[in-house]
Amino acid sequence: MPEITLDSRMDLLSECVNIGLGRAAEALNRMCDSHVKLSAPEIRIMSRPSLTAATADRCPAICEGVFLPFFGAMRGMTALAFAHADAAALVTGLTEAMGIPDPSPHMREDTLREVGNVVLVGVLGAMGTMLGLHVSYQPLSTANTLGPLLAVADALCSVTLYVRAQFAVARYLATGDILVVMAQDGFDALTTALDAKIREQLR
Secondary structure, three states: OOOOOHHHHHHHHHHHHHHHHHHHHHHHHHHHOOOEEEEEEEEEEEEHHHHHHHHHHOOOOOOEEEEEEEEEOOOEEEEEEEOHHHHHHHHHHHHHHOOOOOOOHHHHHHHHHHHHHHHHHHHHHHHHHHHOOOEEEOOOEEEOOOHHHHHHHHHOOEEEEEEEEEEEEOOEEEEEEEEEEEEHHHHHHHHHHHHHHHHHHHO
């Protein structure tokens, strides 16, 4: 049996993420009755120090973030974060597609929460389904910084899956960051599941 490489693990992980984003795009299509395209041009695994550097370079200090804690075979927190301009573009595209040209602040917040819920559950759910890892979720929360996610990263011996996600809705284009912070034991479980799936595909 050939040795399992990091590249083969990342290829399978990318496949899981893209399947999750595809399902999320389908759900958003149904929500707004308009074509929504989601892609992930960058996927990386990062340690806690590199998470700090990545968030400083990529995610604005003040952002619009949706946070979803999870537990089970993998445990930690995942987040979808946007710069304000990207969040505004995405919400405007979705609400206009729903025939609401001037949504209230409350509806804008609810729309962004629903996007976060659909995308984050879609990505984690695809990983869990493809790799046989059961994951349960706790209630969503929102914040204007990545503080809740970084606090979880500090509390756990953690590894982060970073996904740069691009959303296209009608004439609107927005870029967001998906960050999945998981405890080291959960990452070990993910790695074991990836290896098992790769071996199965090589038979």
